[in-house]
Amino acid sequence: MRMSEGVEWGVHCCLVLAWLDDLAPLPVGRLAEVFDLPPEYLKKQLQPLAKAGILRSEAGARGGYRLGSDPEAISLMDVVTAIEGGTDPFQCTEIRQRGAGRAAAPGEFAHPCGISKAMRKAELAWRRELASQTLADLIADTPASAERRTRRFIERTA
Amino acid sequence: MRMSEGVEWGVHCCLVLAWLDDLAPLPVGRLAEVFDLPPEYLKKQLQPLAKAGILRSEAGARGGYRLGSDPEAISLMDVVTAIEGGTDPFQCTEIRQRGAGRAAAPGEFAHPCGISKAMRKAELAWRRELASQTLADLIADTPASAERRTRRFIERTA
DNA sequence: GCGTATGTACTCGGATAGGGAATGTCCGAGTTAATAGGG
DNA sequence: CCCTATTAACTCGGACATTCCCTATCCGAGTACATACGC
Numbered sequence: 475m476r477m478s479e480g481v482e483w484g485v486h487c488c489l490v491l492a493w494l495d496d497l498a499p500l501p502v503g504r505l506a507e508v509f510d511l512p513p514e515y516l517k518k519q520l521q522p523l524a525k526a527g528i529l530r531s532e533a534g535a536r537g538g539y540r541l542g543s544d545p546e547a548i549s550l551m552d553v554v555t556a557i558e559g560g561t562d563p564f565q566c567t568e569i570r571q572r573g574a575g576r577a578a579a580p581g582e583f584a585h586p587c588g589i590s591k592a593m594r595k596a597e598l599a600w601r602r603e604l605a606s607q608t609l610a611d612l613i614a615d616t617p618a619s620a621e622r623r624t625r626r627f628i629e630r631t632a
Numbered sequence: 633m634r635m636s637e638g639v640e641w642g643v644h645c646c647l648v649l650a651w652l653d654d655l656a657p658l659p660v661g662r663l664a665e666v667f668d669l670p671p672e673y674l675k676k677q678l679q680p681l682a683k684a685g686i687l688r689s690e691a692g693a694r695g696g697y698r699l700g701s702d703p704e705a706i707s708l709m710d711v712v713t714a715i716e717g718g719t720d721p722f723q724c725t726e727i728r729q730r731g732a733g734r735a736a737a738p739g740e741f742a743h744p745c746g747i748s749k750a751m752r753k754a755e756l757a758w759r760r761e762l763a764s765q766t767l768a769d770l771i772a773d774t775p776a777s778a779e780r781r782t783r784r785f786i787e788r789t790a
Numbered sequence: 791g792c793g794t795a796t797g798t799a800c801t802c803g804g805a806t807a808g809g810g811a812a813t814g815t816c817c818g819a820g821t822t823a824a825t826a827g828g829g
Numbered sequence: 830c831c832c833t834a835t836t837a838a839c840t841c842g843g844a845c846a847t848t849c850c851c852t853a854t855c856c857g858a859g860t861a862c863a864t865a866c867g868c
Contacts, residue, residue: 475635476850477721478812485747486727501840510731515814521842534821537840550750563635563721569644570778573668574785579777588773589643592708596761603754615746619737620728627732634811636851659801673853679803692860695801 480519480557483511485612487520488528488553492545492609493621494628499531499538507631508624519557526556545609551601564593638677638715641669643770645678646686646711650703650767651779652786657689657696665789666782677715684714703767709759722751 487505491498502520506513520539523529530542541548570587571578586594613621645663649656660678664671678697681687688700699706728745729736744752771779 475633475716475721476719476723477633479723479725480812481722482725482727482747489747499840503840508732509727511727512814514816517841518814518843524841531841532821533819533840533842535823535837535839537821539841550747550754558633561634563633564639565634565637567637567640569640569667569669574666574782575778577781577785582775582777588770589640589647589708591773592762592765592770596708596758596765599761600754600758603757604750607750607754612746612750615749617740619740620733623735624732627735634851638851657801661801670853672855675802676804676853682802689802690860691801691803691858693798693800693862695860697802 475563477554478519478558481554483509483516483519484523484553484557485550485609487516487539488523488541488548488609489612489616490624491529491539491541492613494625495541497625497628498540499536500540500628501538504538504628504631508627522556523553526552528552528556545613548609549605550607550612551604554604562594562597564590564597566590566593633721635712636677636716639712641667641674641677642681642711642715643708643767645674645697646681646699646706646767647770647774648782649687649697649699650771652783653699655783655786656698657694658698658786659696662696662786662789666785680714681711684710686710686714703771706767707763708765708770709762712762720752720755722748722755724748724751 486509490505490508491500494500502517503513505511505520506516520529524531524539524542527542528548529539531537531539566586566589568583568587569575571583575583644667648663648666649658652658660675661671663669663678664674678687682689682697682700685700686706687697689695689697724744724747726741726745727733729741733741
């Protein structure tokens with residue numbers, strides 16, 4: 475079970491866009507330079523963020539991406555869900571109903587099995603933590619020197 | 633991000649082995665019949681459980697698998713870790729140090745970035761929930777009819 | 791009848807192919823800005 | 830000098846290859862039981 479690296483790229487790019495909102499919109503190529511990433515592939519990873527409304531895209535010359543909402547209104551959960559999809563990590567295929575389960579009384583499988591419930595509970599705790607962290611919180615935990623350095627980097631290659 | 637289906641298979645098989653400990657050891661083929669699963673592939677999924685000590689294997693005729701410990705001592709976290717591996721879902725590749733990060737002052741990257749810390753915190757909450765659920769808890773949440781049915785199924789094809 | 795040696799059947803363990811999703815790359819549609827021409 | 834039409838460059842969006850990991854399968858090593866033989 476491994477999360478796509480696009481999540482890390484997406485969150486970092488969101489932070490940059492939050493820092494440099496006054497310079498928005500920023501094209502993908504510029505963002506790729508900030509982190510030395512393959513531009514085409516980074517674009518593919520940011521597309522679902524735009525489709526989810528987390529990023530706002532502008533076409534044409536001087537176009538690019540800007541943050542779609544305030545940093546306080548975007549949580550880590552939003553970014554993860556947009557890129558990874560909303561499917562649960564644990565997929566219950568109801569194998570309890572197969573084989574020996576064929577002979578079960580009707581209604582015995584009305585409720586989800588204990589394994590599925592336990593997994594859902596754990597995933598819910600995970601989601602709750604992700605939802606409690608906003609981009610603004612992440613910015614507060616990041617040294618201001620990083621923002622200044624990134625701003626200089628972008629303005630230098632303008 | 634999708635968890636291997638082997639986890640579901642493994643936990644269900646552990647429950648069966650806990651129920652029918654007096655009939656142990658049970659060969660993989662018998663367990664596969666209980667859930668109508670491909671026997672060879674199920675065996676491959678149970679192997680890491682045996683390597684981790686969660687299951688105890690016995691070779692030769694009348695051999696098979698038995699539970700390695702008491703159901704109270706085996707948690708969902710143990711099973712998930714054994715099959716999925718202990719690696720974290722979110723892999724931080726430190727892209728903050730690339731590109732614009734090259735010009736950072738030494739020591740700025742001594743601590744993990746806020747994104748990584750937030751992800752770790754969420755994963756820790758997830759692991760904590762999984763670790764708090766033991767096989768005994770799952771058995772308590774499962775109707776006794778399922779155990780009786782499974783026992784009859786095994787004894788019938790003995 | 792009893793003990794022993796042998797053979798056979800059954801088990802797990804690791805090594806070997808196949809399929810689908812994530813990764814990586816490409817081209818086309820649309821928009822903006824600059825530019826050149828005319829008034 | 831100003832306005833407008835045209836052109837050209839730049840952007841995102843989606844469609845197309847490639848690689849890697851999960852899925853699925855196979856063969857070999859080891860063990861216990863059953864059997865046959867000798868005593």
